[in-house]
Structure formats: C-alpha cells, structure tokens
Amino acid sequence: MAAGAPVPQQLPPALPAFVGRVALLAQLDEATTGGAGGPVATSVVLSGTAGVGKTTLAVHWAHHVAERYPDGQLYVNLRGFDPSGSLMPPAEALRGFLEALDVPAERLPIHLPAQVGLYRSLLAGRRMLIVLDNARDIEQVRPLLPGSPSCLVLVTSRNRLAGLVAAEGAVPVTVDLLCFDEAWQFLARRLGADRLSSEPQAANEMIERCVRLPLALAVVAARGAAHPSFPLSTLAAELRETRRLLDALDGGDASTDVQAVFSWSYQHLSPPAARLFRLLACHPGPDTAIPAAASLAGLPRMRVHRLLAELAHAHLVTEHAPGRFSLHDLLRGYAADLVESIDPPDARRTAIQRGLDHYLHTAHAAALLLQPGWDPVGLADAPAGVTPEEIADHSHALVWFTAEYRVLLAAVAHAERARFAGHAWRLARTLVDFLQRQGHWSGLVAAQRTALAAAQQVDERPGQAGAHRDLARALARVGEREEAEGHFLAALELFSELGDHTGQARTHRAFGALLDRLGRHADSLHQAQQGLQLYRVAGHLSGEASAQNGVGWAHAMLGQYGPALDHCRAALVLLRETDDRHGEANTWDSLGLIYARLGRHRRAVACYHRALTLLTRLGDRYDEAETLNRLGDSRWSLGDRAGALRTWQRALRIFDDLGHPDAEGVRDRLVRAGGTAARAGRS
Structure with a gap:
C-alpha cells in the first residue's frame, strides 16, 4: 500500500443483538493464538447448514479481534450460494481487494495469476484479516489466500471445504444449531x-x-x-x-x-444426492444408518455412503454418530415438500416399502438371535433393491436393536399410516423381546396398539392374536391389568380358532405371569400348566422348558416348594439342551426365590449370581433389576447389610433409568434400611 493510504476496514457492521456462541468464539481464539499449545492457524473454515449464523459469527468475531490486525480487514461476499446463481469469480474478488489496497486501476493486472502475485506481494509481512464469506468451493478460495503467516483468513461456507483443510492446513470449525x-x-x-x-x-x-x-x-x-x-x-x-x-x-x-435459503444449497447437489435428500423425507424416525438409506434409495451401500457424504459436506444432513445421519425438522419439511412435488406417488410409495422391508427383514433376523425360541412372522424374500443387514450373533443383535429401536418404533407407526398394515404388525412383533428386556413398556404398548389396529384393518388374524397377547404383556407391566386380562382372553380365543398351539401356549404362560402379580396364584398355576401341556403337544422344547419354570414359580408362590424345585430343575435340563440362555437366567432366578423361601439364603445368593451373570451378558435390564432386588433381600437376611444396600441401589438405578414404577418400592425399602442409602440411590 502507498504511504499514507487509508487502512482498509471492510467488515460489515456487527449485529448488536449477537448472543451465545461462547464455545465457538473460544475455539476461534484458541486456534488463532495457539492457546491450546498448537500452531497458530492462518486460515479457518466456518461451515454449517443454511441459516445457522455463520456470517454473523464470523463478522462478530472479526470485529472482536480487529485490533490484532492493525494493517486492515478485507471482506468479500463470494456469493457461493446466491439465489441468482451469480457466483463471484476469484478475479472479481481480487480486483476489489487490490483496489482496497490502493492499487490504481491502471496497475491492475489483467490475468488471474498476475493478480494473485500482486495481492500476495502487497500482503507479505502485513498483519491483515481477510474474511471470505459464503464460499462455494476451494477453487473459489485458493487464489484469495495471502500466503503470508502474518495474515489470517476466515472463510464461511455451507460446504465443509475439506480440500482447504487438507491442502492448506485450514482449521475446520462447525457452526451448529443454537443450544x-x-x-x-x-x-x-x-x-x-x-x-x-x-x-x-x-x-x-x-x-x-x-x-x-x-x-x-x-x-x-x-x-x-x-x-x-x-x-x-x-x-x-x-x-x-x-x-x-x-x-x-x-x-x-x-x-x-x-x-x-435451503434451496440454494439443494440446487448445488448432484442429481443422485438431490434424490437421496428428497427420499430421506420418506424415512421414519430420528436418524438413519447407511444400510437403511441404501435400501430406501434402492442403491448399493458404497454409492449411498458417498451421496450421504455429499449431503453432509453441504450440511443438509448431520453425521451425529459414525455412520448415522440426521436432518432437523425444518430440513425434513423442506425435503418432504420437494419429494411430493418432484417424485411421482408410485416412486415415493416404493421407496417407503423398501425402507420398511429393510427394517422388517433385519429386525426379524435380530429377534431370532435374541430369542431363539421366538415365533417367526413368516417373511418372503427381500424385494429387489433392499439389502438387509447381516446380524452375526446375539451381541450384534443387541447392539443393532439398541441403535435402531427408536427408528423401529417410528417405522411401526409410519407403516400403519402409509397403509402397509402387514409391515406394521410384523415389525411390531420383532420388537417385543428387546423392548421387554430393556423395560421400554410405553413404547411397547404404543407399538402393539398400532399393530393390533393394523392387523384388524386387513383382517390378518395371526397378527391380531399376537398383538392382543403382546399388548396384554406390556399393559400388565405398566399396571393396566384389567385391560391386559381382556387382551389375553382375546388372544387365547384367536389362537385357539387358528389351531396355533404354540401361540396359545405363549399366551397361557404370559397370562399366568399377570395372574401371579394379581396374587391369584392358583389361577396362575393353572395357566402355566395349560401352557406346558400345549408346548408338549407342539413339540416346542424351549417353550416347554420356559413353561416348566413357570409351573415351578407358581408352585413356589403357593408354598409348594418340592414340586417347585422339581419343575425348575427339569427346566434347566431342557434349557441347556436348547441353549436358551434367557430362559436359563430366569430359571436360576426362580431357584433363588425358592431357596430364599426355604430359608437357604446362601444357596439363593448363588442362584441369583448365576442368573445375573447371564442377564448382564444378555442385556436384559429389567429382569436384572428384579433379580438384584431379590438378591438384596437374601443378603439382608444373611446379615450382609452393606451388601444388601449396594445391591438395592444397583436395582434402583436400573429401575430409574427405565422409568419403571418398581423404582418406588426399592426406594422405600432403602429409606427403611437407611436414609443415606436412599439418597445415594437417587443420585
């Protein structure tokens, strides 16, 4: 700059009502001062979705640090996502900067390389701040980089500009939604x-x-x-x-x-990425994994992975966990408007069906691994374009359900609304064992009410029978026992009409558990015996083992401990033959209760420990809490007061995590045993 030339101060006015962003402001300070012990950044990229406040943040921070750059501040809006499509060429931006640096018009080079050379020469050794707002890509930005370590370049973009980070060492800063x-x-x-x-x-x-x-x-x-x-x-x-x-x-x-504003980002997508963005509006639930998105689009997974990366690069989706992508409700609404206006109804419906088929086939396979004796719902092969996930073993099934159950619950409701009734009740059935083990009773009730309505819409009686039974089991757990009894009776009638002995047996077994909670132990024993007989008729070994345990429990509740032990021991033999670890865990819990009732608490503690080892491996949190509660009772009876309190506290934490009403009973017990323990349980 010529001697006496004015110092360029091109920053737009700062927003008077700026609030928050404390962490991001600190991150910018740290990156540009080396405050974390790292190198001092010479370029920073602020990226984020449309309307998130990137420019406001950049301008606010630039004013805050302007004194660090006494040789001036340059600013340009590169119009990377301008609605008119008038992207600013680097040469135009450079001419504006050179004029601000007091270069006479007659000295302005004609060609871009010469402009870049002059620009960098003028900035060499100077302390200047350059704000490149609303950039589209690295090609637009690279000629505007000063090349001097004494200058700082602050870039804002809806794209991540990963090339600038990789090639030029820019520090990436993501601007997210406000808290x-x-x-x-x-x-x-x-x-x-x-x-x-x-x-x-x-x-x-x-x-x-x-x-x-x-x-x-x-x-x-x-x-x-x-x-x-x-x-x-x-x-x-x-x-x-x-x-x-x-x-x-x-x-x-x-x-x-x-x-x-959203449309400016959408219009710069490749056609396949734009189609995927629209189809994401057809996906239920809070987020999607890559395999599910691939089935939704009917494309190979690697292709969809690249398309999702393009959407994430444009901040139209967020990869909030590795391989899991979400879009906020406003973007979802925008995508829904687009898919309805661009994609034909048949294409939308086919995409919805592919997505539902993906979840149904994957959940079906996972449910069979969680509970080998579970009754399959009868599926045809997955249709073209659907690539269900391969679930390797029990642990993988548990991890998959844990990641996906919120999406699956949303998919049940979505299927019913979209008139895919068969998908709705079958998908709800696959969720039963996982939701029960985790204690997600409210979700289970909602899913089974939807399943029942869907099965009734299409008059599919097997679906109705199963939904009546599974709804009854869930209602029993949340204390709606009168309604639960009505659904059990409806399920028994339907299964009987269908000649489904296994379905009847499962219903008798679950009905017996409800009657046990109601204190109707003789009726509970009768239901358990009915279930045992029907399992034997059906030749269902794991079911027979489960029913043996149920009969043993019912005998114990009636004080008939000899038959109780006989049935539970017989159950263990069958359960080991069928490798039913969940049934084995429940039977060890039953044996613990029987020995506790007999006053043999050391033996009871040993049985409870065997049950807990299995339940912990299986991820069955509700049954784990129930067993811990009973283990605490036996430890208390043995005089191990500290051990009992610790055990009840563990049970209370699980019940509290599950939001289960049984937590209050455990909390009351801790209050009676010692107020300090109760307060610890609440923390």
Whole structure:
C-alpha cells in the first residue's frame, strides 16, 4: 500500500443483538493464538447448514479481534450460494481487494495469476484479516489466500471445504444449531426477556418449532417485534397450525425466506444426492444408518455412503454418530415438500416399502438371535433393491436393536399410516423381546396398539392374536391389568380358532405371569400348566422348558416348594439342551426365590449370581433389576447389610433409568434400611 493510504476496514457492521456462541468464539481464539499449545492457524473454515449464523459469527468475531490486525480487514461476499446463481469469480474478488489496497486501476493486472502475485506481494509481512464469506468451493478460495503467516483468513461456507483443510492446513470449525439457552437469549434480545418469561411455554414451543435455527428464530422474532401486542401463544399457534411450517418462516425476501435459503444449497447437489435428500423425507424416525438409506434409495451401500457424504459436506444432513445421519425438522419439511412435488406417488410409495422391508427383514433376523425360541412372522424374500443387514450373533443383535429401536418404533407407526398394515404388525412383533428386556413398556404398548389396529384393518388374524397377547404383556407391566386380562382372553380365543398351539401356549404362560402379580396364584398355576401341556403337544422344547419354570414359580408362590424345585430343575435340563440362555437366567432366578423361601439364603445368593451373570451378558435390564432386588433381600437376611444396600441401589438405578414404577418400592425399602442409602440411590 502507498504511504499514507487509508487502512482498509471492510467488515460489515456487527449485529448488536449477537448472543451465545461462547464455545465457538473460544475455539476461534484458541486456534488463532495457539492457546491450546498448537500452531497458530492462518486460515479457518466456518461451515454449517443454511441459516445457522455463520456470517454473523464470523463478522462478530472479526470485529472482536480487529485490533490484532492493525494493517486492515478485507471482506468479500463470494456469493457461493446466491439465489441468482451469480457466483463471484476469484478475479472479481481480487480486483476489489487490490483496489482496497490502493492499487490504481491502471496497475491492475489483467490475468488471474498476475493478480494473485500482486495481492500476495502487497500482503507479505502485513498483519491483515481477510474474511471470505459464503464460499462455494476451494477453487473459489485458493487464489484469495495471502500466503503470508502474518495474515489470517476466515472463510464461511455451507460446504465443509475439506480440500482447504487438507491442502492448506485450514482449521475446520462447525457452526451448529443454537443450544436451547442460546435460542432463548436470541429471542429475549429481540422480544424482551419479560415477554418471554411471561409466556415460557409459548416461547419454548417457538424455539422447538424453529429447531433452534437462528434464521428461523429471527423471522419469528421479527414478526413478534412488529406486533408487540400479540401474545407469544399466538405466534406459537401460527407455527403449529400452518400446514407447511416453512410458509410461516418467510421473512419477506430471499435472504430471510427459510425455504429459499435451503434451496440454494439443494440446487448445488448432484442429481443422485438431490434424490437421496428428497427420499430421506420418506424415512421414519430420528436418524438413519447407511444400510437403511441404501435400501430406501434402492442403491448399493458404497454409492449411498458417498451421496450421504455429499449431503453432509453441504450440511443438509448431520453425521451425529459414525455412520448415522440426521436432518432437523425444518430440513425434513423442506425435503418432504420437494419429494411430493418432484417424485411421482408410485416412486415415493416404493421407496417407503423398501425402507420398511429393510427394517422388517433385519429386525426379524435380530429377534431370532435374541430369542431363539421366538415365533417367526413368516417373511418372503427381500424385494429387489433392499439389502438387509447381516446380524452375526446375539451381541450384534443387541447392539443393532439398541441403535435402531427408536427408528423401529417410528417405522411401526409410519407403516400403519402409509397403509402397509402387514409391515406394521410384523415389525411390531420383532420388537417385543428387546423392548421387554430393556423395560421400554410405553413404547411397547404404543407399538402393539398400532399393530393390533393394523392387523384388524386387513383382517390378518395371526397378527391380531399376537398383538392382543403382546399388548396384554406390556399393559400388565405398566399396571393396566384389567385391560391386559381382556387382551389375553382375546388372544387365547384367536389362537385357539387358528389351531396355533404354540401361540396359545405363549399366551397361557404370559397370562399366568399377570395372574401371579394379581396374587391369584392358583389361577396362575393353572395357566402355566395349560401352557406346558400345549408346548408338549407342539413339540416346542424351549417353550416347554420356559413353561416348566413357570409351573415351578407358581408352585413356589403357593408354598409348594418340592414340586417347585422339581419343575425348575427339569427346566434347566431342557434349557441347556436348547441353549436358551434367557430362559436359563430366569430359571436360576426362580431357584433363588425358592431357596430364599426355604430359608437357604446362601444357596439363593448363588442362584441369583448365576442368573445375573447371564442377564448382564444378555442385556436384559429389567429382569436384572428384579433379580438384584431379590438378591438384596437374601443378603439382608444373611446379615450382609452393606451388601444388601449396594445391591438395592444397583436395582434402583436400573429401575430409574427405565422409568419403571418398581423404582418406588426399592426406594422405600432403602429409606427403611437407611436414609443415606436412599439418597445415594437417587443420585
């Protein structure tokens, strides 16, 4: 720059109402000062989804650190995602920078390489901050890099610009959605803290429906500020009741229309990635794994992995865990609008079916590994384009269900709404054992109510019978015992009409467990014996073993300990033959209870330990908690007060994690045994 030339100060005005982003501001400070003991960054890439506030953050921080760069600050909007499509060429940006650096027009080089050389020569040794806003790709950015370690380049982009990170050593910083507290502060700065505090429920709903996206919050806040007499509940209702939420988030011009802003990112996708983005709106649940997305799209997994990477690069999806991708509700709504307007109804329905088939076939295989004696639901081969996941063993099945059960619950409801009734009740059936073992009773009740309605819609009586039974089992666990009894009776009638001995036997066994909880032990024994007889007729060995244990338990409840021991020991023999570890765990638990009732508590403790070893391996948390509770009783009876308290505390933690009402009984027991233990159990 010529002597006496003005120092360029091109930064746009900082936003007066800027709030939050404390962690990101600290990350920027740390990266550019070497505060963490690492090298001092000379370039930083701020990337994030459309409307997340990248430019606002960059400009705010640039003003904050401007004094570090006394030779000036350069700024340019590269229009990488401009609605007009007018991407700024690097040569145009360089001409603007060179003019700001006081280069006369007649000295401006014509060709890009010469412009780059002059630009870098002028910046050599100077301490300058260069903000490259709204960049599309590395080709647009690279000519604008100064090449001097005394300068800092801050780039914002909807794309990750991984090439800039890899080739130029730029530090990547992801700008995510606001946290809830930041979103609250965001609205409070624009609408007034008192206004939000007077209607906290409405404010919470506004934040939730705007998914904490700053642009969406700004549009809603602008409407609220323009109408200070409007209650916030009115604004929240507008968001809730507008058929298309994005219609309520139109700020009146292209830069504040959330849908338009999203479209600028979508329009730069490759056609296959754009199709996948649209189809993700047909996927139920909070997120998707790569194999499920591949089936949804009917494409090979490696191809879909690359397409998801393209979407993540554009911040249209988020890879929140390795191999798992999600999109927030506003982007999902945008994708839904696109798929309805672009993809024919048949194509959408076929994609939905492929996705449901993926989950149904994979869950069916996993359920058979979790419970080898489980009754299959009868599936045809997976249709073309569907690639179910291969589940290797019990542990893999447990891991898969743990990762996917929320998606599977959503898929059951989605299947019923989309009129895939057969998928709905069959998919709900595959979830039963996992949800029971984990104690997810409310989810199980909801899934089985949906399954029953779906099976009734298409008059599939096997589906109705199983749904009645499984709904009854879940209702019994949540205390709805009268309704549960009605469903058990309906299931028995249907299974009898179908001539399904195994279905009848399972229902008798589960019905007996309900009657046991009601204190109707003689009736419980009768149901268990009915189940045992039917399993024998069906030649179902693992079922017979389970029923033997049920008969033994019922005898124990009636004080008939000799027959109780005989039946449980017979159950163990059969269970080892069939390698039913879950049944074996339950039988050891029964033996523990029988020995405890006989006053042989050391023997009971040994049995409970054998049960717990198996239950822990199997991931059966609810039964683990029940067994721990009984183990604590025996330890207390043996005088091991400290051991009993520790055991009850373990049981309480599990019941609390599961949100199960049995937690209160254990907590009361700890209170009686010692207040300190009870308080520890709550922590």
